[in-house]
Amino acid sequence: MTVFKYFLKIAIKNRWIIIMYVTIFFVMTVLNSNDAVKREESFVESKLNIGIIDNCNSELSNSLKDYLKDENNIVDTVEDEDYIKEQIFLEVADAVVIIPEDFDEKVIRREESVLVYKDDRKPQSIQIENQINKFLAFANITYENGNFALKDVAEALNESVEVHVLPSGEIEGSGINTWFKFYFNFTGYVTIALYIAVIGVVMSDFRDENIDSRRRISSKRFLEFNREIYLGQLTLASAVTITFIIASIIFMRENIWNVYFLKYVVNLIVFSFSILCLTFLINNITRNKHAITALSTVLSLGTSFISGVMVPQEILGDKVLAVAKFFPTYYFVRVNESMINSLSDIGFDIFMQLLFAVAFLLLGLIFSRKDLLVQ
Amino acid sequence: MRMIVKVKNVVKRYSEKIALDHFNMEVYEGEILGLLGPNGCGKTTAINCILSLLSFDKGEIEVFGKKMTPNSYDIKRQIGLVPQEVSVFENLTVRENIDYFCGLYVDDKNVRKRYVDEAIEFVDLKDYVKFYPKKLSGGLKRRLNIACGIVHKPKLIFMDEPTVAVDAQSRNFILEGIKRLNGESSTVVYTTHYLEEAEMLCSRIVIMDNGKDIVSGTTEELKAMITTSEKIVVSFVSIEDSVASLMKGIPHVIDIERNGEDFIIKFENGINNLSNLLSFITEHNLTYTKLYSKLPTLNDVFLELTGKELRD
Ligand SMILES: Nc1ncnc2c1ncn2[C@@H]1O[C@H](COP(=O)(O)OP(=O)(O)OP(=O)(O)O)[C@@H](O)[C@H]1O
Numbered sequence A: 001m002t003v004f005k006y007f008l009k010i011a012i013k014n015r016w017i018i019i020m021y022v023t024i025f026f027v028m029t030v031l032n033s034n035d036a037v038k039r040e041e042s043f044v045e046s047k048l049n050i051g052i053i054d055n056c057n058s059e060l061s062n063s064l065k066d067y068l069k070d071e072n073n074i075v076d077t078v079e080d081e082d083y084i085k086e087q088i089f090l091e092v093a094d095a096v097v098i099i100p101e102d103f104d105e106k107v108i109r110r111e112e113s114v115l116v117y118k119d120d121r122k123p124q125s126i127q128i129e130n131q132i133n134k135f136l137a138f139a140n141i142t143y144e145n146g147n148f149a150l151k152d153v154a155e156a157l158n159e160s161v162e163v164h165v166l167p168s169g170e171i172e173g174s175g176i177n178t179w180f181k182f183y184f185n186f187t188g189y190v191t192i193a194l195y196i197a198v199i200g201v202v203m204s205d206f207r208d209e210n211i212d213s214r215r216r217i218s219s220k221r222f223l224e225f226n227r228e229i230y231l232g233q234l235t236l237a238s239a240v241t242i243t244f245i246i247a248s249i250i251f252m253r254e255n256i257w258n259v260y261f262l263k264y265v266v267n268l269i270v271f272s273f274s275i276l277c278l279t280f281l282i283n284n285i286t287r288n289k290h291a292i293t294a295l296s297t298v299l300s301l302g303t304s305f306i307s308g309v310m311v312p313q314e315i316l317g318d319k320v321l322a323v324a325k326f327f328p329t330y331y332f333v334r335v336n337e338s339m340i341n342s343l344s345d346i347g348f349d350i351f352m353q354l355l356f357a358v359a360f361l362l363l364g365l366i367f368s369r370k371d372l373l374v375q
Numbered sequence B: 001m002r003m004i005v006k007v008k009n010v011v012k013r014y015s016e017k018i019a020l021d022h023f024n025m026e027v028y029e030g031e032i033l034g035l036l037g038p039n040g041c042g043k044t045t046a047i048n049c050i051l052s053l054l055s056f057d058k059g060e061i062e063v064f065g066k067k068m069t070p071n072s073y074d075i076k077r078q079i080g081l082v083p084q085e086v087s088v089f090e091n092l093t094v095r096e097n098i099d100y101f102c103g104l105y106v107d108d109k110n111v112r113k114r115y116v117d118e119a120i121e122f123v124d125l126k127d128y129v130k131f132y133p134k135k136l137s138g139g140l141k142r143r144l145n146i147a148c149g150i151v152h153k154p155k156l157i158f159m160d161e162p163t164v165a166v167d168a169q170s171r172n173f174i175l176e177g178i179k180r181l182n183g184e185s186s187t188v189v190y191t192t193h194y195l196e197e198a199e200m201l202c203s204r205i206v207i208m209d210n211g212k213d214i215v216s217g218t219t220e221e222l223k224a225m226i227t228t229s230e231k232i233v234v235s236f237v238s239i240e241d242s243v244a245s246l247m248k249g250i251p252h253v254i255d256i257e258r259n260g261e262d263f264i265i266k267f268e269n270g271i272n273n274l275s276n277l278l279s280f281i282t283e284h285n286l287t288y289t290k291l292y293s294k295l296p297t298l299n300d301v302f303l304e305l306t307g308k309e310l311r312d
């Protein structure tokens, strides 16, 4: 295992690259944490602007409307998807709630009963869903002999508003969600930069023509050598990625239970793997240290920017996003930004990242063959 | 003596340039073979072909009696290379470098530690084990380069111009080291374009030029092959051109060269060359300021066989 050992040794001798990126990263995270706390505070004080369209007009639906009116400011709206989206985009409304004709039956059958359009840029907009869910939960409890005890519901909600809603979990949850999105998006950026720079620089040592000649005339089998090299890469990459995951837990502690933490972890691991494959490709294209360092900076900053790490994807133009789709960061960011109910919801974006991993590997193999032909 | 390397009619082309042109060479167990030739004649290419670092277009190469291929791991285990360029990790210390390259051959930790210690001892880098290569002088770097190539105790060692750009002290140290290795029963193939080194170190010499092996044999055998057997250098207080031209008439003289005041007179094999010249001097009443005789060198051999000087 000499090759493996010295792979890691040389990586550690390049620790200044790691230290630099990790420092930048954690400074950014600490700054952002303060920011997230501020956002939470401002959120507690503000009411949302919402539009409501009631196609049912039952006792139950009127009761829900009354409740929402108490908690929010109401704006006029029209039942037209494009119109609603524009209202939200222009920030006229933070959310629009559409109550269907068969609202009562759906509630009784405990099906998805209302349609909510909301502004995903604003973490507060999640509050509207919380309010609706709370109302429906109470309504269902009081349902008996074909009737809802709507008075009891209203009372229960009034109390719970005072006791529950303002200070606790769900509200905080959205600020926390923003923190996690930022943290993991930014981890993606640092992962690209670190993997390419550190693994690339170490590999350029091992692939130096003179040094590689010594390996080639030695009795070390090529397969065995590669096995140790790739084990070294995997160890190094895992150490970096696991550090970021653990650091997120240390930062947020029990808050990880308020978000879909597994989503972030799975996404980061898949993304890291695809970047490891990209590193493999780059190492088969060049062993020039300057080129590698340059690629590390350009690819990490460039793709992070166009994929929505620095600014939200919504703000980027369609053309930019169209370009971003040719790199796994786009799909990685999409998963971080999404609100999901189960891991299967991110299947497509995970699949795309894996597809890129395979493509990078294949291209890398093609280039490595070319290298052999030259010799 | 057992033949352990056999190179037969090897042709190697780099696109247009023919680097090896039906090259032949044999190495026998226990010898120090000098591969001698001017810059760019194909020495490094020959070694790289023998070691399967380079593919070649035609010919055969056998090492330890078997065909050499990139997958001949059991043969490679017994071979060491000290490449022409210092080939070490800039990011590893002297000791780490030697340990890494040893690890490509030796898995056992304890054996490796012993080998590394011995290699450090051998090249006398004990005081520098924690140094990084960029902190080493040129001569010390060369020693590190050697240590990395011989640490696994190979039976057959290729050394590609290990003394180029090395100060006299380190150079002697390296040459002594090669003799010690050979004494420890390693066979050494040593490439150089320094004639004196080859002459003093090698038990047998292959002279090559333009990718071809010109001739091979011991120094004595090579010198016996050429007609010039002695050179006498003489310079006079004054001499008339007409008298100078008469010197050609002295028995066994092949050629006379004039180099400023010095006349370099080449003789073919004969017993009385010096006394014949002295008689000529008395006969013509000449006064000489210096006069000495030189035996032919490998340079003369090279000159006579290729028509070119082999000089640094
Ligand atoms: N990769 C290459 N591509 C093209 N030509 C090459 C290559 N390597 C060597 N040559 C040419 O092949 C010839 C032999 O080169 P080689 O390095 O074997 O010579 P050498 O005897 O080792 O010289 P030196 O004493 O300078 O080390 C030279 O003319 C050189 O220019």
Ligand SMILES: [Mg+2]
Residues within 6 Å of the ligand: B043, B044, B045, B084, B160, B161
């Ligand atoms: Mg050479």
